[in-house]
Amino acid sequence: MIAEFGLAALWLAAALALLQAFAGIGHWRGFSPALASLTRPVAVVQGLLCLISFGCLVWLFAITDLSVLLVASNSHIDKPMIFKLAGTWGNHEGSMLLWVTVLSLSGTAIALFEKRLDHQTLGAALFAQALIALGFFAFLLFSSNPFERLDPAPPAGAGLNPLLQDIGLAFHPPTLYIGYVGLSVAFSFAVAALLTGKVGPAFARAMRPWVLLAWIFLTIGITAGSYWAYYELGWGGWWFWDPVENASLMPWLAATALLHSVAVLATRDALRAWTIMLALIAFAMAMAGTFLVRSGILTSVHAFAVDPERGAFILGLLVIYIGGALTLFGLRIGVVREGKTFALLSREGAIVGNNIFLSVILAIVLVGTLWPLAAEAMGDKISVGPPYFNQTTVPIGLLLMLLLIVGPLLRWRDDSLARHKALAGPALLFLLVACALFATQPQAGLWPILSLALAAATALASILPLLGRNILRIPLALWGMALAHFGFAVCVAGMAAEQGWKVEKLVAMRVGESAVVSGWNVKLDDVHPVVGDNWVALEGQLLVRRDEDTTIMRPQSRQFSSPKQQTTEAALLTRWDGQLYAVIAAPSEGDASDRWQVRLWWKPFVTLIWYGGLLIALGGAIALFGRATLALRKRRRDNPWSLA
Amino acid sequence: MKPKHQRLILAILALAALIGAGLLAASALREEASYFYTPATLAKADVEPGKAIRLGGMVQKGSVRRDADGITVHFIVQDRDATQAVVYKGITPDLFVEGSGVVADGRLDANGVFVADSLLAKHDENYVPRELKDIDMSTAEHSKDTLAE
Numbered sequence: 180m181i182a183e184f185g186l187a188a189l190w191l192a193a194a195l196a197l198l199q200a201f202a203g204i205g206h207w208r209g210f211s212p213a214l215a216s217l218t219r220p221v222a223v224v225q226g227l228l229c230l231i232s233f234g235c236l237v238w239l240f241a242i243t244d245l246s247v248l249l250v251a252s253n254s255h256i257d258k259p260m261i262f263k264l265a266g267t268w269g270n271h272e273g274s275m276l277l278w279v280t281v282l283s284l285s286g287t288a289i290a291l292f293e294k295r296l297d298h299q300t301l302g303a304a305l306f307a308q309a310l311i312a313l314g315f316f317a318f319l320l321f322s323s324n325p326f327e328r329l330d331p332a333p334p335a336g337a338g339l340n341p342l343l344q345d346i347g348l349a350f351h352p353p354t355l356y357i358g359y360v361g362l363s364v365a366f367s368f369a370v371a372a373l374l375t376g377k378v379g380p381a382f383a384r385a386m387r388p389w390v391l392l393a394w395i396f397l398t399i400g401i402t403a404g405s406y407w408a409y410y411e412l413g414w415g416g417w418w419f420w421d422p423v424e425n426a427s428l429m430p431w432l433a434a435t436a437l438l439h440s441v442a443v444l445a446t447r448d449a450l451r452a453w454t455i456m457l458a459l460i461a462f463a464m465a466m467a468g469t470f471l472v473r474s475g476i477l478t479s480v481h482a483f484a485v486d487p488e489r490g491a492f493i494l495g496l497l498v499i500y501i502g503g504a505l506t507l508f509g510l511r512i513g514v515v516r517e518g519k520t521f522a523l524l525s526r527e528g529a530i531v532g533n534n535i536f537l538s539v540i541l542a543i544v545l546v547g548t549l550w551p552l553a554a555e556a557m558g559d560k561i562s563v564g565p566p567y568f569n570q571t572t573v574p575i576g577l578l579l580m581l582l583l584i585v586g587p588l589l590r591w592r593d594d595s596l597a598r599h600k601a602l603a604g605p606a607l608l609f610l611l612v613a614c615a616l617f618a619t620q621p622q623a624g625l626w627p628i629l630s631l632a633l634a635a636a637t638a639l640a641s642i643l644p645l646l647g648r649n650i651l652r653i654p655l656a657l658w659g660m661a662l663a664h665f666g667f668a669v670c671v672a673g674m675a676a677e678q679g680w681k682v683e684k685l686v687a688m689r690v691g692e693s694a695v696v697s698g699w700n701v702k703l704d705d706v707h708p709v710v711g712d713n714w715v716a717l718e719g720q721l722l723v724r725r726d727e728d729t730t731i732m733r734p735q736s737r738q739f740s741s742p743k744q745q746t747t748e749a750a751l752l753t754r755w756d757g758q759l760y761a762v763i764a765a766p767s768e769g770d771a772s773d774r775w776q777v778r779l780w781w782k783p784f785v786t787l788i789w790y791g792g793l794l795i796a797l798g799g800a801i802a803l804f805g806r807a808t809l810a811l812r813k814r815r816r817d818n819p820w821s822l823a
Numbered sequence: 824m825k826p827k828h829q830r831l832i833l834a835i836l837a838l839a840a841l842i843g844a845g846l847l848a849a850s851a852l853r854e855e856a857s858y859f860y861t862p863a864t865l866a867k868a869d870v871e872p873g874k875a876i877r878l879g880g881m882v883q884k885g886s887v888r889r890d891a892d893g894i895t896v897h898f899i900v901q902d903r904d905a906t907q908a909v910v911y912k913g914i915t916p917d918l919f920v921e922g923s924g925v926v927a928d929g930r931l932d933a934n935g936v937f938v939a940d941s942l943l944a945k946h947d948e949n950y951v952p953r954e955l956k957d958i959d960m961s962t963a964e965h966s967k968d969t970l971a972e
Contacts, residue, residue, distance in 0.1 A: 542848065774893045
C-alpha cells in the first residue's frame, strides 16, 4: 500500500506541476487573477506531495519491504538501520526521486519566501520552475519508477555496494543535491527575467540569496565528498578528477562566477546579460552533471545505472532545457538594456576577470570530462586523467588567486593601484615564502611552492578589506566575503602541502617488523580477525610512534557478505601538522611468505583542504545570514505591523 | 565609453577566453590523453616509451610472480593473439587473480615492459578481452597508486 501511495503522490505532484505552469503564465501575463492566485499554493502543495512520496520510499527502505523491486535489489534485511535509510538514495531511482523532491521543494521555497521579485517575474519564474519539474517528473514516472513491485518477493535482498555503506553516504548526496538543484531557482529567475525583460539591481538582489544558498550546499557537498573518497576508497588521494567529481565541480565553478557577477548587478547595475548567462550555465551544468552520472554513460565507481533508454531520456531533457534557455537568451537579450559601464581597473573589472578565469577552468574541465566520449564515438578508446587536469587548471587557478588578492580592495567603477599601498604586504609575503621554500625545499616542485606562497599572500590579503573600518560596524556580508576568501587560501595551502610534501611508503611486513615514514616509526604489532554487522575483516594493529607521541592505528581489509565484495578501510591519525594514513592488505596469491602489505602516507597539513572548504561555506552562510537579517529589518521598517 | 561598446568588448573578451580555453585543452589533451590498447593492438602500434597509455587484457595463468621485497609484482597480460609483460609496485586489487581481466594505467619502459601506475581488476569468469569495451567499472575493483603525475 505504501508504495502505491507514494506513487500516487508523485503522479499528483506531476499534475500539479502542470497546473503550476499554467497558473504561472496567468500570474506573469496577468490575464487571469483567479489562476494567478493559484500559483503559490500549488507550488507549495506540489513540494509537499513530493516530500510525502519521498518519505514513503524512505519508509519502504526502513522496513525493508522486499516486494518493492528497488528495495529488493538495493537493500538487505541484515543491513544496519542508518544504511537502510541512506540506501534510499544510494541507487538510481531513489536518488532521482530525491533530485525531483529537492527541485519541487525549491519551487515551494520560492512560493513561500520570495518577497522581493516583482509580481510578473515571480509568475514567470514559477512557470519556468514548473516546466523543469515536469520534465523530470516524466523521467521518473516513465523510465525510473522507484515504487515498482516485485512478485514474488525475494527472502533477503541483494544488498548495497559496500563502498556506499558509509555514514558519508547518509549526508553527501542530499547536501550535493540541494546545491545542484537549488541552482534551478537561479535558472528559473533568469528565464523569467528574459521573458519579462526586467533585469536590474532589484532582480539581482532577489536572486542573490538563492544562489548563495545553493552555493553553500554545493561547497559543503564537494568538500564532504572529497573527504569521503579520501578515507573510504583507501587510495590516499582526495580528488581523482573522476567524471562524477567533475560533475559536481562544474556547477560549483559556474555558481561561484554567478555569485560574484550577481553582486555587480545588485550594486552597480552592470553585467546584466553576463549574469543572466551565468545563471543559465550554472543549472545547465547541474543538469549535465545529472546526465553524466545518471545515464551511466561514463564509467566510474559512482555510475551504478547503465541503461541507454534512461540516458537518452535525460539527454533529451538536457537538450530541450539548455537549448530552449539559450534560444530564449538569443531572442530576448536584445530587450535587456545594457548596464552601466566601468573602467578595467575597478571592482567590476576584477570580477569580470574572476568570471573569465572560472569559466575557462569550467570549459577545460568540461572538455576533459567529455573528450573520452567524443573519442569513443570516433572509434578511439582514450582516458583523460589527473595529468591533463592538473597541468591546465593549476596555472589558471593561481592567476585567479592573484585577482583575489587585488579585487576585493578595488573601488567600484574606477580605481588605481597606486591607492593601495597595503598590497605591498601580500606581495612581500609572497616573495618571502616563495624564496624561503625554493631555497630550503626545492624538492617540493615549482607548482606546490608557488601555490603555497600565493596562498599565504591571499590569506593575508583576505583581511585587508576589513582594515581601517570600525570593527563593530563591518557588515556581516563583508565578514563573510573575507572569511570565504581566507578559506580558499587555507584550502589551496592544504592542497599545495599535500602535493609537494607528502611522503609515501609501501612495505611488506611480518608481524613484529617496523617501517619509518617521515619521522613516524610504524610497527606491525598484530593482525587479527574482526566481525562486523555484515562483514568480517582482518585488522592490522599498528603501533605508531613519533618522539613521545605513541598510539595505535587499526586499518582493515573487509570482506562483505552481501553483496560479496572486499574493501580497504584506511586508518587515519590526525595531528596538528598533518595526517598519517595507513592501509593494509592480506598476503597475496603467489607470495609464500607471511608478509602483509602495508601502505603508509604522511600527508602534511592535508586537513587544511577540508577545513578550507568548510570556511568557504561558513563565509557564505555568514553573508547570507547578514543579508537576510538586513532585508528583514528593512521590511519591518517599511511596514512595522507585518509579522514576517 | 558607451554601454553598447562595453558590452561588445565583454562579449569579445568572453569569446576569446573560451577559444583560449579550447586551445589549451586541445594541446593538453594531445599530450596527456592516454589511449587504450590490448596486447595485440599495442604490438602493432608504435608507442614511444614513457607515453601514458592504458592496457587491458587477461592476466595469464601462472604468470604472476612477486619480487623478494613482497611489493613488486610481475605478470603477463594476454589477449587472443599477443602478450605483454607488466610490472607493478603496490597493493594489487582484491579481484586481481590469474585468468581474470585487468586494465592497467601506465607506460612502456625502454625494454618494452609495461610499468603500471594503477590496476583495475574485473572479476568475471567469462571475461574476454575483445569485449573490454563492455567492462562495467561499477563492479570493478580499483587499486590506485599515487596519482600518476
